[in-house]
Amino acid sequence: MPLVRIRCLLLLLQLLLLFSSAWMGHGGDEGALLAFKAKISHHSGVLDSWNQSTSYCSWEGVTCGKRHPWRVVALDLSAQGLTGTISPAIGNLTFLLSLNLSTNALQGDIPTSIGSLRRPQRIDLSENMLTSVIPSNISRCISFREMYMYSNMGVQGTIPPEIGDMPSLSVLMLFNCSITGTMPPSLGNISRLTKLSLSMNYLEGSIPVGIGNNPYLAVLQLSVNNLSGLLPPSLLSNPSSLYYFYVAENKLHGRLPSDLGNGLPSMLQMGIGGNQFTGPLPLLQDLQVFVLDYNMCEANNEQDWEFIDSLTNCSRLQMLSIGGNQFAGKLPSSLANLTSNLQWLRTPSNYISGVIPSDIGNLASLANLDFDDNILTGAIPESIGKLTQSIQLYLYSNNLSGRIPSSIGNLTALSELNASGNSLEGSIPPSIGNLRKLSALDLSSNKLTGVIPNEILELSSITIFLSLSYNLLEGPLPSEVGNLVNPKQLSLSGNKLSGEIPDTIGNCRVLEILTMDDNSFQGSIPATFRNMAGLTILNLANNQLNGSIPSNLATITYLQELYLAHNNLSGVIPELFGNSTTLLCLDLSFNNLPDMTRSLMIAIPTVAALLLILSGLVWAGSLYRKLLKTTPKEEVAAQFIERELPIVPYKDILKGTDGFSESNVLGQGRYGTVYRGTLENEATVVAVKVFNVRQSGSYKSFQAECEALRRVRHRCLVKIITCCSSVNHHGQDFRAIVFEFMANGSLDRWIHSNFEGQNGQITLSFSQRLDIAVDIVDALDYLHNGCKPPIIHCDLKPSNILLNQDMRARVGDFGIAKVLHEATIKYLAYSGSTIGIRGSIGYIAPEYGEGLAVSTSSDVFSLGITLIEMFTGKSPTDDMFRDGVSLHFYAKAALPYKVMEIADSNMWLHDGAISNDNDTWHITRTRECLSAVIQLGILCSTQLPKERMSMSDATAKMHAIRDKYICTKKSK
Template sequence: MELSSLSIILDLSHNFLEGPLPLGVGNLVNLEELWLSGNKLSGEIPDTIGNCRVMEILLMDENTLQGSIPATLKDIKGLTQLNLSANNLNGSIPGTLASLTNLRELYLAHNNLSGTIPELLGLTIVGNNALCGGIPELHLPKCPSSSEGKSKKGMLRTIRIVIPTAGVLLLSLFVVWAGFLYRKSKTAPKKEIPPQFTETELPIVPYNDILKGTDGFSEANVLGKGRYGTVYRGTIENQAIAVAVKVFNLQVSGSYKSFQAECEALRRVRHCCLVKIVTCCSSIDHQGQDFRALVFEFMANGSLDRWIHSNFDSQNGQRALSLSQRLDIAVDIVDALDYLHNGCQPPVIHCDLKPSNILLNQDMRARGGHFGIARVLDEAISKQPMNSNSSIGIRGSIGYIAPEYGDGLAVSTYGDVFSLGITLIELFTGKSPTNVMFKDGISLHHYAEVAFPDKVMEIADANIWLREGPNTINDMRYITRIKECLSSVIQLGILCSKQLPIERLSMSNAAAEMHAIRDKHASTQQLSDVRSYQ
């Protein structure tokens, strides 16, 4: 199982596969669903299964697997369904399974498991005095009639844990009663905050507050829509501040994983050039469905993409970005990435840098956002050589994805460097890498490379000049200074977006170079202003 590039589903169920599950199953690091039910697999489940950290469904029932349940399953944070029933597994149930906060269905029936049920997999019914019936161990009053009980059967949620032996069967009934509790409550359910946020001491906001703060998720408050959800403008009660609320569409495959990835990244990062997270919500909506949302500070000027590619005129009231503003934005971007790569331990790889994921505050300074596919590199991965083919399943945006990811190479900081290079060229030329002009082997990188250095003024975004007065445009000293600045930043974009990772700059070097370009432009501009005044 060396197919590390598989990213959706591998279905080998109901065949005649036999023998042990190979250690190479741990190489399926990008796979969302693995179906191995109904075969003749034997031996122990390898610990390497824990490397499949983005997996959501794992089905290995109806085999002859032996040994204990691997504790490394706890590392598959996005797992929603796990079926190990009808095998020959023994030992106890690992208590670490309780850390799988997204797990909806767990099947362990028809094995040889023993020992006590982990306490964290149990259920409390304190505070639900209206419940009745059930097994004697719950000590609930008898229900008034059987017919009334039947009317409630349809309200039971499909969350099942099936395990043999009399003591363990109690757990299955407990979880069924948990499903009943979800439907029974008529008030806003008590929220559950993901473990990822317990270290950050974020303020807690319930579902009702988010519902109210976005006017019931009004379409008028939509700021943007993506693959995994919708971003709304809203407010937080009693704080009187504007926020951006990212609500995940949990019906879309991969949305739980995206939520977990963003939580994991945001738990680690704190920097002035990154969008600040205000709070989170992990709860149940009024229909009894899971609800996940992240609340961020509101960025008054929207995405950088809008400012690069808008049509500027006196009618729309939006002014084009000046050269100085673009240089400041570029410095903010490289500072954010330099922090993620070199200021975080372990490093965080953004994986989806592009203008639409860069937001501008009221002062027109850039803030990096959207960590939905960010990767936190553990020590083993961060030490892998650049020619490793152990990919962890990168998914970015067309035009900004590093070429080596298409060949299945491992995620690295140099992938973000490539995206940075393309973004810098786009920022100063006004051309998107997906522009229809780029075809037949011609890319935005090639477009800039051919123009450098003699024709950089020809490829520069013409909107830059909308912010300059007619006198300065006709000043040859000014033109020379602008050409030198543009040449330097376009060259930096070219060096960062080279085809081979080994040919690119490191992020720290790119940041240092960008600061030098901006500072030199600022100093020469000040000198020019002094001369003009004299």
């Protein structure tokens, strides 16, 4: 009997414990949920059911367990419009397996109490507005398999190294946050990791080697960071499940392994997993996406390109994109042997030479083929007509020649075709008229001849643009042009078109930009132009048009620019032009119109003073474009030398530099060496930039610098004296540019070195730095707003700013500058693509790492960094700037009260007033001025381009700061 009683008591005790546990779980979980609700300030109604009138296990979004029916195992409130914060009470849901709060507007910290959860397998806090670091104690959640915290721009700090202690973690998604620091090596310890995405953060340093040892890793996304160093060989040379490799827009460098897709060593092929392999096992047998765009990886010879040969073993490859790197040498023919499953093949903005493989048509599944902005030569292969699945074909900005193959008309799926900026010849194939899905066609800046095929003008599918400008097309413009009822832009400039402009052109009612300048059109301006109600730019300059200006042109509502210069127009000028509220530029010069002074002044008053300048720039630009359209790329710089600058023989340069003596070396860069020299019987001291023709990209740099400098004339830009394009005494190509000599070297030396300068000074005074800053902004303002087309310097930094005898600045080194030709601007406007811009670390704008289009705001960013550096003496690449701290934020944190603490103390060595503690008035005024300069630098170097000052505003502001300081000193 006692034994039975004992058993009953034990049973009762178990029941009491079970009931107590269930009751405690009930109260604890319900209380945690109500505490969570209390922190939510708004929701879509999903929490209306969360009240104690019903069991919390029936509340919307809440799931309780089967084995433990009173314990919450899942909480899913995704996309419910939640605002507020996440309550730390969430850590009391100790049986929680899955937490999903994604796609809301939650703010505040990620609760550290999440680290107390022991059972969760999945947590998703993505797409919120959380603003904290990732708790290091989250590693205690050893059951975690999937962690999603992406698209929380406020999540910052570093990736906790402890995250490598989560052995079950298979998915880690932290992209599009503000995470800084390095990738912890411990990430390589997570042996079950299959997906890792850290893209769009601020990570730096190298990719941990250990990551490449994970055989299960399938997805690796590290794009849009500041990662540097080499790609770990183990990452691409070990057998793995990797199928998605996306590391674009970083600073990775070096050569790709030649065995990227090759087989394993033969001894490993004999019996793996009980199978017997008869051929090589691909290292990356599952690889589908390989994107390495906009890094600094390179290839210079056939051996370096062997990674393409190995990729032919990757039968599942769908995307191969290596644009915006430093790949040079000839494009390997094995490219055409890649898998027929390949859909994207992109190599833009490199230095690739040679011809397009003749068998490129083997890649029958290609939807996007992009070879633009290289130095490819030869003809477009006939086999390109086999790419019948292609939607986008980009071949622009190369040196391609020969005829456009008629087989291109077989690409009936094509939406965009751009082959501009080459040396293509012959007539335009009428077969292009078969491309009934074509929305954009650009064949500009070639040497195409013949008439415009009617078949092209029948393409009603063209909705973006049609550009045939700057060719050698002739004959009348067919009346079928009226069938182009949908394009927003039509450009026929710079050809030999003649006859009257057909009235049917008025049927192109949605046109916004129409350029027909630099032709031989005759007759009157059609009155039907009035039908193009959305027209913003109309350019008919440099033709032979006569008659009067149709009065209804002045009634086009959105017209902003009208160019009718250099025609034979007569009659009166429509009065309505003077009342236009949209017209920004009207050029009627060089016609037979009355009162030309008045005709040039009827644009909006704020821009009237610019009209004569614009007219001259348009005319000068048209002359150069005519030269460009008839000249192969290789000859542009040479003809510029012959036509615009005196020729200097190689022997004169050899003699003037003492045989390129080391004692005359002024500096050395990537593409060549700058020597001090003399010309004209040793009467003129010059700087001679000699290009290393063996260095990949040196010709491109020479060409870019020639093209930019031939267009500019400004006191704040380094003056080009002459060029030399010849052969040296060994019979090798020789290219050099001769500049005016800058006696005081680069600004960089004066900021960061203590050397004996002029008049015994050892550094730059505050006043001198202000003057130099004014010179720099004036130079950039001229390049951006005074040149037509604009010029983007792309590499503004103190080492590219030189000082003359009077310590005034001259901006130089246009080796990677970009002249924004019409075709370039147009393509960027519609495609949003970048054009392979490269700059210097620390000064390059962050948007180039995000794939955004080239713009003047990138120079503004570099200007901002340069201004801060000038007045603080700190380089943006200084060792102190790491772990998320940058020169920009260093300066911003000092405003407004600590600005004197970050100032370069060397500035005050020449200003006795500053060192005199009693002169508080002058110190205060100087502090105000310094603060204003630093503030300007900060406003120019913001992360987002749209938040930066415009160049014109920055110029005005810098002048005002300098002028105020001068007045302050005078008044004192």
